[in-house]
Amino acid sequence: MTIKELQTDMNCRAVWNGWEDREVTGAYTSDLLSDVMARSEEGQVLITIQAHKNTVAVAVLKDLSGIITASNRPVPDDMIETARDEEIPVFVTDNNQYETGWRLHELGGF
Amino acid sequence: MTNMGQKGSFQSLPQGCELIGDLKISEVMTRNVLAVPRNTTIREAQSIMKENSITGVPVVDSRVVVGIVSMNDIMNALESGRMDDPVTDWMTFEVQALAEEMPLSFAISAFSKYPFRRFPVVNKRNELAGIITFRNINLALIRELSRQLQEKNNLNEHSVDMSSLELVKEYLLSRYDFENGGKASSEIKKFLKGHGIPSRLIRRVAIASYELEINLVAHSDGGMLGFDINADRVVITSHDHGPGIADVDQALTEGFSTANEWIRSLGFGAGIGLPNIKRVSDEFIIQSTLGLGTMIRAVINIHTKDQHNN
Numbered sequence: 001m002t003i004k005e006l007q008t009d010m011n012c013r014a015v016w017n018g019w020e021d022r023e024v025t026g027a028y029t030s031d032l033l034s035d036v037m038a039r040s041e042e043g044q045v046l047i048t049i050q051a052h053k054n055t056v057a058v059a060v061l062k063d064l065s066g067i068i069t070a071s072n073r074p075v076p077d078d079m080i081e082t083a084r085d086e087e088i089p090v091f092v093t094d095n096n097q098y099e100t101g102w103r104l105h106e107l108g109g110f
Numbered sequence: 111m112t113n114m115g116q117k118g119s120f121q122s123l124p125q126g127c128e129l130i131g132d133l134k135i136s137e138v139m140t141r142n143v144l145a146v147p148r149n150t151t152i153r154e155a156q157s158i159m160k161e162n163s164i165t166g167v168p169v170v171d172s173r174v175v176v177g178i179v180s181m182n183d184i185m186n187a188l189e190s191g192r193m194d195d196p197v198t199d200w201m202t203f204e205v206q207a208l209a210e211e212m213p214l215s216f217a218i219s220a221f222s223k224y225p226f227r228r229f230p231v232v233n234k235r236n237e238l239a240g241i242i243t244f245r246n247i248n249l250a251l252i253r254e255l256s257r258q259l260q261e262k263n264n265l266n267e268h269s270v271d272m273s274s275l276e277l278v279k280e281y282l283l284s285r286y287d288f289e290n291g292g293k294a295s296s297e298i299k300k301f302l303k304g305h306g307i308p309s310r311l312i313r314r315v316a317i318a319s320y321e322l323e324i325n326l327v328a329h330s331d332g333g334m335l336g337f338d339i340n341a342d343r344v345v346i347t348s349h350d351h352g353p354g355i356a357d358v359d360q361a362l363t364e365g366f367s368t369a370n371e372w373i374r375s376l377g378f379g380a381g382i383g384l385p386n387i388k389r390v391s392d393e394f395i396i397q398s399t400l401g402l403g404t405m406i407r408a409v410i411n412i413h414t415k416d417q418h419n420n
């Protein structure tokens with residue numbers, strides 16, 4: 001599935017627009033950034049409630065395809081700015097991390 | 111009494127002054143300072159200080175500083191059960207103020223000369239213009255250091271041939287500066303990407319670099335992250351001047367962390383960073399002495415070994 005399909009299918013809101021579409025190869029859920037650093041894989045989308053700019057830094061360094069902040073976490077402005085600069089899509093969803101992961105599994109088959 | 115502009119009384123300039131060159135107090139002080147009028151009660155002053163998390167507030171008479179009321183004065187009033195007295199009954203009258211156009215070095219001398227932890231800063235008309243604390247000075251020093259380092263780096267960068275893979279660069283990191291933690295790693299990643307290094311390798315460099323960078327910010331009193339890159343390998347070094355690690359083997363154990371609640375709330379402190387740096391590095395050396403600091407060197411090979419592995 002691509003990140004655009006993910007956005008439509010999961011019905012989540014992008015915090016900034018204009019990113020390039022890209023392939024999503026899987027998902028990883030964690031709120032511990034060093035864990036994301038250690039165990040996430042290139043192309044995965046990160047499901048987290050850790051909504052700040054350090055999360056963007058980690059996602060970019062690990063070549064993740066995007067970030068979904070779950071449980072409707074407020075996304076601070078400087079996180080949006082950093083995401084825009086780094087051109088990484090960030091979405092907000094009302095669902096919690098479990099629900100988000102479960103739906104992604106249903107829709108994306110991973 | 112406001113006592114200002116006595117340039118002669120601040121003589122010996124401590125070290126570090128070359129660094130701050132011709133910075134003026136006005137460039138470093140906190141503006142928009144809170145001040146209270148004479149008729150404020152001790153109780154009101156106390157709640158203002160509490161709400162704004164400050165430990166002292168100047169007392170003014172139409173913008174002219176007439177005294178300063180500190181936590182200490184409030185404690186004294188409280189002990190005597192006289193919280194409803196005007197601040198003028200308890201404040202310190204002998205206020206040492208600094209003038210905003212003075213060089214910053216005068217403020218530094220003033221801190222070593224007087225026991226005060228903050229000085230009101232006044233303008234030419236003797237009106238309150240700001241306040242200066244040690245924190246302002248530290249921040250200014252750090253900013254200036256980074257700026258000078260950046261200038262030096264820019265010079266270095268221009269002198270390297272961008273088509274060849276070579277870079278020597280150092281980044282200064284300060285304690286708890288999570289705002290900037292990650293910048294070095296992302297710059298290095300872009301540099302490597304621009305030179306066509308395989309992304310698997312770049313991610314290994316990014317992991318080691320980011321975890322070292324965040325550890326400097328989260329656990330050290332501030333330090334330096336260095337990169338030495340050529341076509342064969344990437345060498346990342348981290349140096350800091352404290353506090354050091356008591357037991358290095360323990361620190362390298364997955365799950366061990368001394369991170370406080372605040373650091374954890376930012377998503378750090380799982381105790382995975384160091385073991386992960388070691389895992390992705392072809393060479394890894396760590397040396398640490400309590401009270402002295404920590405030195406870490408991580409090498410990631412670009413050629414030789416990695417070509418065999420992949």
Ligand SMILES: Nc1ncnc2c1ncn2[C@@H]1O[C@H](COP(=O)(O)OP(=O)(O)OP(=O)(O)O)[C@@H](O)[C@H]1O
Binds near residue numbers: 353
């Ligand atoms: N530069 C340093 N100075 C002092 N202590 C350090 C330094 N780097 C690491 N440590 C100590 O080693 C411990 C383990 O470091 P490590 O990077 O593995 O985990 P962490 O930083 O606590 O959490 P994580 O990296 O998972 O976010 C730290 O909690 C800290 O006590």
Ligand SMILES: [Mg+2]
Binds near residue numbers: 034324382383
């Ligand atoms: Mg760490």
